[in-house]
Structures are given as structure tokens and as C-alpha cells.
Amino acid sequence: MTSFTPKIKVNTDRTTYSETELTTKYTYENSIVSINKETNEYNVENIETDLTFKVDLKVPRVGVLLVGLGGNNGTTFTAATIANREKIKFQTREGEIESNYFGSVTQSSTIKLGIDNNGKDIYVPFNSILPMINPNDFIISGWDINEMNLYDAMNRSKVLEYDLREKLKPFMEKIKPMKSIYYPDFIALNQDDRANNCFNREGGKGKVELGNKWEHVETIRNDIKNFKIKNNLDKVIVLWTANTERYSELIEGVNDTSENLIKSIKEGHNEISASTIFAVASILENSPYINGSPQNTFVPGLIEMAIEKDIFIGGDDFKSGQTKFKSVMAQYLVDAGIKIKSIASYNHLGNNDGYNLSSPRQFRSKEISKASVVDDVIESNGILYKKDESIDHCIVIKYLEAVGDSKVAMDEYYSELMLGGHNRISIHNICEDSLLATPLIIDLIIMTEFLTRIRVMKEDKYEKMYTILSLLSYWLKAPLTRTGYEPINALNKQRMAIDNFLRILIGLKPLDELRFEERL
Ligand code: NAI
Numbered sequence: 288m289t290s291f292t293p294k295i296k297v298n299t300d301r302t303t304y305s306e307t308e309l310t311t312k313y314t315y316e317n318s319i320v321s322i323n324k325e326t327n328e329y330n331v332e333n334i335e336t337d338l339t340f341k342v343d344l345k346v347p348r349v350g351v352l353l354v355g356l357g358g359n360n361g362t363t364f365t366a367a368t369i370a371n372r373e374k375i376k377f378q379t380r381e382g383e384i385e386s387n388y389f390g391s392v393t394q395s396s397t398i399k400l401g402i403d404n405n406g407k408d409i410y411v412p413f414n415s416i417l418p419m420i421n422p423n424d425f426i427i428s429g430w431d432i433n434e435m436n437l438y439d440a441m442n443r444s445k446v447l448e449y450d451l452r453e454k455l456k457p458f459m460e461k462i463k464p465m466k467s468i469y470y471p472d473f474i475a476l477n478q479d480d481r482a483n484n485c486f487n488r489e490g491g492k493g494k495v496e497l498g499n500k501w502e503h504v505e506t507i508r509n510d511i512k513n514f515k516i517k518n519n520l521d522k523v524i525v526l527w528t529a530n531t532e533r534y535s536e537l538i539e540g541v542n543d544t545s546e547n548l549i550k551s552i553k554e555g556h557n558e559i560s561a562s563t564i565f566a567v568a569s570i571l572e573n574s575p576y577i578n579g580s581p582q583n584t585f586v587p588g589l590i591e592m593a594i595e596k597d598i599f600i601g602g603d604d605f606k607s608g609q610t611k612f613k614s615v616m617a618q619y620l621v622d623a624g625i626k627i628k629s630i631a632s633y634n635h636l637g638n639n640d641g642y643n644l645s646s647p648r649q650f651r652s653k654e655i656s657k658a659s660v661v662d663d664v665i666e667s668n669g670i671l672y673k674k675d676e677s678i679d680h681c682i683v684i685k686y687l688e689a690v691g692d693s694k695v696a697m698d699e700y701y702s703e704l705m706l707g708g709h710n711r712i713s714i715h716n717i718c719e720d721s722l723l724a725t726p727l728i729i730d731l732i733i734m735t736e737f738l739t740r741i742r743v744m745k746e747d748k749y750e751k752m753y754t755i756l757s758l759l760s761y762w763l764k765a766p767l768t769r770t771g772y773e774p775i776n777a778l779n780k781q782r783m784a785i786d787n788f789l790r791i792l793i794g795l796k797p798l799d800e801l802r803f804e805e806r807l
């Protein structure tokens with residue numbers, strides 16, 4: 288553990304720093320609106336709530352366990368942390384590149400602190416506000432149904448430049464994924480050849496054992512425990528970046544409560560997915576669990592279990608390129624009073640993720656998470672859209688082996704302008720899919736760890752934040768939210784919540800951009 292000396296000193300009596308803790312008082316303000324449907328009048332009550340937060344300033348030793356370690360994201364993530372830690376420089380056809388973390392909010396973005404005497408905005412690095420783990424210090428391991436070492440797997444992924452891969456070889460070739468569990472019904476049939484590193488499959492590619500899934504939970508729990516002890520870790524975070532699974536059916540008596548879920552796991556029920564097994568094992572080992580894929584790992588019984596055990600969970604599905612752009616574009620158009628009528632989104636890609644998604648049930652999971660992303664923006668504007676009116680939104684993903692990890696995304700936004708006019712915006716984006724997704728994994732882990740060090744005073748007792756980490760929504764396509772609350776998809780709102788939360792913890796006010804120095 289390392290101690291922290293604040294570099295940003297806010298002159299306020301709202302914060303108290305000790306060597307190991309920061310205590311902050313903050314008055315939360317909001318407006319509660321009630322609508323009289325007959326008169327169409329809005330009654331608004333301003334509310335204030337006094338809160339006290341405590342931040343543990345000690346950065347712990349953190350272990351990261353990835354499910355899907357040998358995949359494109361898993362290998363790129365591991366490679367990125369090693370390349371940065373070792374300060375590797377490498378040649379590309381454009382010249383020498385120094386390793387960096389571009390695309391990571393925590394590592395490569397800034398937050399506005401305030402203005403200088405001339406009214407100029409002053410920004411500081413996101414991760415300088417409060418102590419956060421440096422990704423170079425992650426201790427990484429994980430599971431994969433495929434046995435390949437990470438050097439070979441990184442070459443198979445075809446994401447990184449040749450020179451970088453060769454410089455990483457001595458580090459990557461030593462890493463081998465732990466044996467995993469394989470439930471063939473949940474991922475595409477075309478993945479079967481890959482599944483040669485599974486503790487529930489006889490001799491490499493033999494018969495798959497699905498009888499007692501509780502034994503699978505116990506094996507994964509032991510893996511987590513041993514990893515923690517062997518590496519002398521304070522905390523372990525588990526993240527699913529394995530293949531997209533099909534949805535699990537939600538069945539009363541099977542996965543609806545924590546008790547039924549455990550019973551069904553013990554009975555080896557067909558509707559218990561591998562990802563749910565990993566999540567149960569993580570929760571029972573007090574390790575936060577994040578779902579980077581779209582499937583409904585978090586069945587109601589699992590959410591109940593996480594709440595009972597008070598272990599953080601976050602999901603679903605990394606929000607990387609096309610969807611992130613969509614959540615910005617949709618907000619821009621609708622906030623400008625322009626009525627989006629349709630969005631057509633096409634993707635083609637040639638990596639293993641695309642191969643798995645060429646199977647209809649796995650594609651369906653992705654289609655659901657990609658489609659939900661404009662819902663809150665549409666609902667926010669009752670002038671453009673009637674109640675329950677939606678837009679035409681089509682999602683197409685095609686596997687095209689030749690393009691590899693260089694995903695092509697094409698989107699057409701078709702909107703209605705005033706007096707019958709129309710506005711068509713077409714987007715064409717090509718990028719390495721895994722180089723967009725990996726920085727998100729870094730951020731999700733750093734933010735999850737950071738949030739485990741926050742306490743809020745409730746009835747004279749400090750408590751953790753709520754189990755479902757909706758503050759992670761910025762990085763996720765279909766944010767998991769607390770029962771009774773609808774997901775916020777709009778990217779700017781998601782980012783505002785994170786920035787303002789960090790600001791209030793160090794005694795600043797949330798940003799409002801009123802800039803009265805200039806305007807009054
Ligand atoms: P990938 O197919 O290259 O990697 C997945 C890995 O998971 C493979 O190595 C596979 O062998 C392994 N695997 C499958 N089932 C497993 C199990 N039960 N236990 C352990 N390992 C298992 O895919 P990629 O590109 O790394 O993506 C990973 C996931 O992240 C996918 O579900 C994808 O949909 C999701 N995602 C990816 C984004 C991106 O931009 N790359 C963005 C949003 C989500």
C-alpha cells in the first residue's frame with residue numbers, strides 16, 4: 288500500500304484529509320417533479336440532502352481475473368499493461384511509437400478543475416483527482432476454454448503490430464490461461480474446436496460434463512482464492528470478456544431468487560450459463576464482477592445474491608465504438624429538437640467475436656444491447672415523440688473473415704427537420720475493435736476498485752455504495768441499474784456523473800458551465 292499526498296488542494300472546510308482517509312461533506316440538491324395529468328402542470332420541489340463521504344486513500348494491490356483471457360480483448364489488455372509497464376517502444380510503418388493508454392478515460396482524459404484569473408479553463412488528468420490504481424500495476428490472470436499461451440493467442444488475434452508483439456514475447460509466452468468451464472449450448476457451435484482447456488471436458492475435446500454445476504462454482508472459487516494468496520493481493524476483480532452467450536431463460540423457481548439459483552446450480556440446470564457460474568463464484572469470494580458481454584448473466588437470483596452479500600456488480604456489454612457514437616449522436620439530434628426517425632447500423636468484422644456472433648442466438652444478445660442505447664434520449668423529448676413512440680432501429684452484424692479485428696461500422700441517421708425537411712447523416716468507421724475495447728476494460732477495473740474504497744454515511748454508519756454500479760454505465764452498452772430505475776444511456780450525462788462525483792469528493796461543486804464572470 289502507498290500513501291497519498293493530494294496535489295490538488297481545494298480551499299474548503301468541507302473536506303478533511305488524514306494520511307489514509309478523506310472525509311467530505313456534501314449537500315446533494317435535486318428537484319422532485321410531480322405532474323398533474325389533468326391540468327398538465329408541473330409542481331417542483333427543491334430538495335437538499337446532507338451527505339458525508341469517506342474515501343480510503345490507500346491504493347491496494349489489485350488482481351484482475353479475466354474470463355476469456357486468450358481472446359482478442361484478453362490478450363490486448365494484458366499486452367497493453369505490460370507494454371506500458373516496460374515502457375516498450377516499437378516500430379510501425381509510420382515510425383516509432385511509445386506505449387500509451389489512449390482511449391482510456393482514467394489514463395488519457397482530463398477533468399476541468401476551474402478557471403484561472405483570465406477565465407481560462409484549467410484541466411487536470413482524470414486520475415490525479417484522487418488515488419487510483421495504475422494499470423501498470425495490475426496483476427493479471429484468467430481463464431480460457433482454449434489452452435494457447437498469450438503470445439500465440441496475441442498473434443492469433445492479429446491486433447498489435449509485429450514489432451510490439453515480438454518485444455512482448457518473453458512476457459506473454461509465459462502466461463497460460465487457467466482451465467475454464469464450457470457450456471456448449473450457450474456459445475456458438477463454431478467455438479467447439481477452441482474448447483480444449485476445460486475442466487468439465489474429458490481429455491481435451493471429449494465429453495462435456497454438465498451434471499453438478501456447483502462443483503464448477505467451487506473450482507472457480509478455488510482459482511480466485513489461490514490467485515489472491517499466491518500474489519499477496521488485497522483485492523481481486525473478475526471481468527467477463529469471453530464469448531457472447533445466448534440469453535438464459537428466466538424461469539420461476541430456477542433463477543428468480545438467490546436460493547433457487549443455488550439449488551439449480553447444484554442440480555446442473557440447463558439454463559445456468561457459464562457466465563452466471565463465474566459471477567456466483569466471484570460474489571462468494573467477495574470479488575466484484577463485471578460483465579463485458581451482452582448476455583443476461585445477471586439473472587434476478589444473481590442480483591439478489593450480490594445484494595445479500597453486498598458485492599459490487601456491473602454490466603452489460605462494453606460500449607466501445609458504434610454504440611458510444613450513437614449515444615452521442617442521438618443526444619445531439621434530439622436535444623437540438625431534430626426528430627430521429629430511423630437508425631440503420633451495420634457492422635462487419637472478421638475476428639472470433641464476429642464468428643461467434645454469426646450464430647443467431649448469440650447475435651440476438653448483442654442486438655438487444657445495441658438496440659436499447661437510444662431509448663432514454665427518445666423518451667426525454669415529448670415534443671418530438673409521443674408516449675411509447677419509438678424509432679426504426681435496425682442492427683446488422685456480419686462476419687467477414689478477411690477484415691480481422693478491423694471492424695467496419697456504418698450508420699445512417701435519418702431525421703425529420705422543420706416543415707417536412709429531412710436530414711441524413713452517414714457514418715463510416717473502421718478501427719481495431721480490441722484497441723477500442725481494451726481501454727474500457729482498464730477503466731472498468733480502475734473505477735470499480737476506486738468505488739470499493741468509498742463509504743457514505745447512512746444512519747450514523749458508513750456503508751458501501753449500492754451493489755449495482757450504475758456509475759460504470761459510461762463504459763457499458765446496456766447499463767445494469769437498481770430495480771425501479773431506468774438506465775441512462777446518454778454519454779454526456781454518464782460522464783457528467785463521474786466527473787462531478789470525483790469533484791465533490793475533493794470539495795468542489797459540480798460543474799455547471801454558467802461562466803458568469805464572462806456573461807454578466
Ligand atoms: P474473442 O472471441 O476474441 O475472445 C473471447 C475468448 O473467450 C476466446 O478466447 C474464447 O476461447 C474464450 N471463452 C469462451 N467461452 C469461455 C468460457 N466459458 N470460459 C473462458 N473463456 C471462454 O472475443 P473478444 O473480441 O475478445 O470479445 C470478448 C467479448 O467482449 C465478446 O463477448 C464481445 O462481444 C464483447 N465485446 C467486445 C467489444 C470489442 O469492441 N472488442 C465491445 C463490446 C463487447
Ligand code: DG6
Pocket residue numbers: 605606607608609610611634636640641644653657684694720764
Ligand atoms: C460486432 O458488432 C461485434 C461486437 O462485439 C462489437 O464489436 C461490440 O459490441 C462493440 O460494439 P459497439 O457498438 O460498442 O461499437
